[in-house]
Amino acid sequence: MSAIDRESGRCLRRTFLFSSVLLWTLTARSADNMSLDAQLSFDSLYKSVGVLGTQYSERAKLLKGKVIRMRGYMAPPLKPESRFFVLTREPVAVCPFCSSDAQWPSDIVVIYLKATLGPVDFTQRIEVTGKLEMGSWTDPETGFVSQVRIVDAGVSTL
Amino acid sequence: MHFKPVSLTVAVCAAVFSATCAAQTIFPVTRADIPVGSHFDFKVEFGAVVDPTQVKVTINGQDYAKVLGKPAELIAREDGKEVSSLLLRDASIRKPGQYTVEASDGKTRAAVTWHVYATAAKPVAKNVILFIGDGLSIAHRTAARILSKGIEGGKFTGKLAIDDMPYMALLTTQGTDSIITDSANAAHAYTTGHKSCVNALGVYCSRAASTLDHPKVETITSLAKRRGMAVGAVTNSEIEDATPAAMVAHTRRRSDFNDIVKMYYDSKIDVLMGGGSPNFLPKSTAGSKRGDDVDYIDLFKKADYKLAISKTEMLAAADDAKTTKLLGLYNTGNVDGALDLKFLKKGTVAKFPDQPDVPEEMAAALKVLSRNKKGFVLMVESARIDKYSHSLDPERAIYDTIMLDAAVKQAKDWAKAHGDNTLILVTSDHSHAVSVVGTVNDEEPGSELRDKVQTYAEAGFPNYPAPDAQGYPGKVDVSRRVFMTFGAYPDHYETLRPFMDGEFVPTIRNAEGVMVANEKYKTVAGAVLREGNLPNKGARGTNSGVHSGDDVVLTATGPGADKVHGQMENTDLFRIMADALALAPQESGAVAKARKK
Numbered sequence: 001m002s003a004i005d006r007e008s009g010r011c012l013r014r015t016f017l018f019s020s021v022l023l024w025t026l027t028a029r030s031a032d033n034m035s036l037d038a039q040l041s042f043d044s045l046y047k048s049v050g051v052l053g054t055q056y057s058e059r060a061k062l063l064k065g066k067v068i069r070m071r072g073y074m075a076p077p078l079k080p081e082s083r084f085f086v087l088t089r090e091p092v093a094v095c096p097f098c099s100s101d102a103q104w105p106s107d108i109v110v111i112y113l114k115a116t117l118g119p120v121d122f123t124q125r126i127e128v129t130g131k132l133e134m135g136s137w138t139d140p141e142t143g144f145v146s147q148v149r150i151v152d153a154g155v156s157t158l
Numbered sequence: 159m160h161f162k163p164v165s166l167t168v169a170v171c172a173a174v175f176s177a178t179c180a181a182q183t184i185f186p187v188t189r190a191d192i193p194v195g196s197h198f199d200f201k202v203e204f205g206a207v208v209d210p211t212q213v214k215v216t217i218n219g220q221d222y223a224k225v226l227g228k229p230a231e232l233i234a235r236e237d238g239k240e241v242s243s244l245l246l247r248d249a250s251i252r253k254p255g256q257y258t259v260e261a262s263d264g265k266t267r268a269a270v271t272w273h274v275y276a277t278a279a280k281p282v283a284k285n286v287i288l289f290i291g292d293g294l295s296i297a298h299r300t301a302a303r304i305l306s307k308g309i310e311g312g313k314f315t316g317k318l319a320i321d322d323m324p325y326m327a328l329l330t331t332q333g334t335d336s337i338i339t340d341s342a343n344a345a346h347a348y349t350t351g352h353k354s355c356v357n358a359l360g361v362y363c364s365r366a367a368s369t370l371d372h373p374k375v376e377t378i379t380s381l382a383k384r385r386g387m388a389v390g391a392v393t394n395s396e397i398e399d400a401t402p403a404a405m406v407a408h409t410r411r412r413s414d415f416n417d418i419v420k421m422y423y424d425s426k427i428d429v430l431m432g433g434g435s436p437n438f439l440p441k442s443t444a445g446s447k448r449g450d451d452v453d454y455i456d457l458f459k460k461a462d463y464k465l466a467i468s469k470t471e472m473l474a475a476a477d478d479a480k481t482t483k484l485l486g487l488y489n490t491g492n493v494d495g496a497l498d499l500k501f502l503k504k505g506t507v508a509k510f511p512d513q514p515d516v517p518e519e520m521a522a523a524l525k526v527l528s529r530n531k532k533g534f535v536l537m538v539e540s541a542r543i544d545k546y547s548h549s550l551d552p553e554r555a556i557y558d559t560i561m562l563d564a565a566v567k568q569a570k571d572w573a574k575a576h577g578d579n580t581l582i583l584v585t586s587d588h589s590h591a592v593s594v595v596g597t598v599n600d601e602e603p604g605s606e607l608r609d610k611v612q613t614y615a616e617a618g619f620p621n622y623p624a625p626d627a628q629g630y631p632g633k634v635d636v637s638r639r640v641f642m643t644f645g646a647y648p649d650h651y652e653t654l655r656p657f658m659d660g661e662f663v664p665t666i667r668n669a670e671g672v673m674v675a676n677e678k679y680k681t682v683a684g685a686v687l688r689e690g691n692l693p694n695k696g697a698r699g700t701n702s703g704v705h706s707g708d709d710v711v712l713t714a715t716g717p718g719a720d721k722v723h724g725q726m727e728n729t730d731l732f733r734i735m736a737d738a739l740a741l742a743p744q745e746s747g748a749v750a751k752a753r754k755k
Contacts, residue, residue: 049509051435051467051487052455054445076667091666091676106436106445106490121669123677136441138449145441145449 110146185373188270193742199373202244212264237367276744283581283717283738284533293544294586302559306629319567323713325722342412344587345404351732360408369411388530392519394493395541396434431486468512476522497557517565547590548702551662552642586710591645607684648690651679665701
């Protein structure tokens with residue numbers, strides 16, 4: 001069965017091969033360090049989410065390029081060896097019940113890690129700390145297009 | 159037992175060259191039904207690099223190029239691999255009949271047979287409306303009937319509009335690769351009349367490396383547009399999703415959303431409504447899901463489409479007599495289903511408070527499309543019956559079945575008021591493993607969840623309030639509810655009650671990559687862990703309910719509907735539409751002669 005064949009009905013299994021995947025090491029940060037950074041949430045990231053595009057909040061625009069903290073859930077990574085993953089508002093078993101990989105929620109944040117990451121429970125809320133980037137970016141390896149990113153990121157569990 | 163499309167190929171091959179046989183694969187596949195004059199890509203895939211001088215391809219004993227009108231390209235090494243292919247894009251056959259295609263590379267030989275047919279010469283219907291309840295199964299239908307109509311004296315007090323049709327058939331849904339289909343190749347069967355494989359739209363599944371290079375077949379949109387008709391597709395899924403996309407798309411991979419947007423644009427489809435706006439936005443726009451800077455909103459506008467991004471705008475655009483093309487995008491994702499949109503206000507309703515439902519979309523589409531005097535083809539999909547069945551959320555699936563019924567009722571009324579010349583077909587693309595097995599009664603004593611389940615005589619009747627004008631009960635969390643259960647599922651917590659706070663998310667992948675029950679529901683009163691009966695690990699791990707291979711029901715009314723009867727292939731539905739509209743009549747002798755000159 002080809003990778004393509006596996007897509008439908010089972011939502012993106014093809015991209016999440018987990019066999020010997022979880023070789024990452026958790027990059028935990030202490031609560032003390034985090035308090036120095038600015039907190040941003042899925043609610044405070046956008047001023048509005050509309051059919052014809054999203055508007056970033058003034059706060060988000062102010063924090064662009066700065067180190068921020070953001071809480072959410074890690075979606076299973078696009079590629080096992082990848083150092084990026086998708087942070088979502090709610091836990092997803094990767095876009096539950098959708099029929100294709102084009103159907104991510106529109107308010108996702110892409111996380112580029114500064115180091116590999118140990119096993120993370122996708123039902124566990126996490127906090128990501130790193131530099132906030134905004135604007136379209138196409139990941140050269142996967143072609144994944146993102147609008148908001150946190151780069152040089154570390155992750156801690158809550 | 160299963161039959162592969164190349165079975166005849168293999169049989170011929172085995173009989174003739176049993177020693178070193180690597181048979182060619184020929185597209186269209188054997189037993190394909192092809193309308194005369196319709197366009198299709200002809201492809202022969204050889205098992206190795208071939209000597210061009212040894213290649214011989216005939217159709218009914220004649221050189222294939224003579225029958226198809228032009229020669230194909232022989233690709234020496236397809237996609238850089240050590241295999242050759244013969245490929246001819248946009249072939250067509252003008253004369254009905256049986257066509258046996260034989261392909262030899264000098265060592266092996268394969269053969270397939272096509273059935274080329276002409277439709278009626280003159281249309282019996284002016285318009286066709288094809289309703290698809292995605293995933294609609296018998297249980298959804300029965301449950302919707304119970305909630306919408308009620309029972310008195312053992313009889314339903316009324317008929318659903320989807321039932322109240324003079325003609326009915328059972329459709330089989332399997333494809334070229336499997337007894338189980340998905341919404342892509344299932345809808346493709348309806349819109350092209352060809353079978354295909356899971357995930358494929360408008361193409362046969364070949365070995366081509368690019369998802370966009372597989373052998374194409376012509377869609378009903380293209381055939382209808384060639385005859386000057388208007389075409390529309392409205393849904394409450396993302397508009398790029400498989401069912402509506404089947405109206406125009408040619409791709410091996412249904413998730414090629416950005417390509418599908420381009421295909422919509424290129425198809426010149428007249429009305430297009432649903433969710434899924436991010437794939438129309440250039441990547442420089444925040445919220446875009448495109449990888450390029452093409453602004454399809456702008457392109458559609460420049461091509462004279464009215465744009466509507468809310469119900470209010472849609473109604474205004476449809477009322478404007480000058481509107482003949484309409485693009486309606488009402489959500490970044492799927493449009494909310496009926497239960498959330500009308501009653502619970504959950505899902506994305508707070509974010510998108512002015513979304514139309516499917517009947518409203520359809521009414522707007524009918525206004526716009528009927529401005530074309532040559533008639534129209536409209537697909538109307540209630541998409542989330544399927545999505546809510548994947549998420550094991552019975553109430554949402556049932557409410558969206560009622561929504562489908564409301565749309566069908568409206569369409570029947572419209573057809574009656576507009577000349578009674580519209581063929582209306584209502585079906586599903588595939589089924590789910592769902593069944594109505596009784597009621598759940600909160601008043602039943604007992605400490606365990608299962609104690610609340612009532613079967614046989616005990617099941618009695620649920621106590622939903624009387625439905626509103628569209629058939630929806632105003633309260634879903636009644637104390638005695640329909641128990642629609644799922645037969646194929648991942649690990650999840652069963653609660654046997656409606657999900658009032660939003661769609662059920664039954665299963666999550668854990669850190670080890672195993673699909674496990676979502677702990678969020680563990681604390682719901684009485685919740686019981688149901689161990690799944692579907693794969694839960696690795697690439698085959700499943701986080702939702704799955705499609706079943708059960709037949710689906712097709713009901714029909716209007717001119718041409720009398721051909722709907724008995725047990726039919728899903729591809730037969732295409733032919734019923736093509737016949738009703740005379741989309742592929744045989745050329746008269748005079749026309750054929752004129753063409754030759």
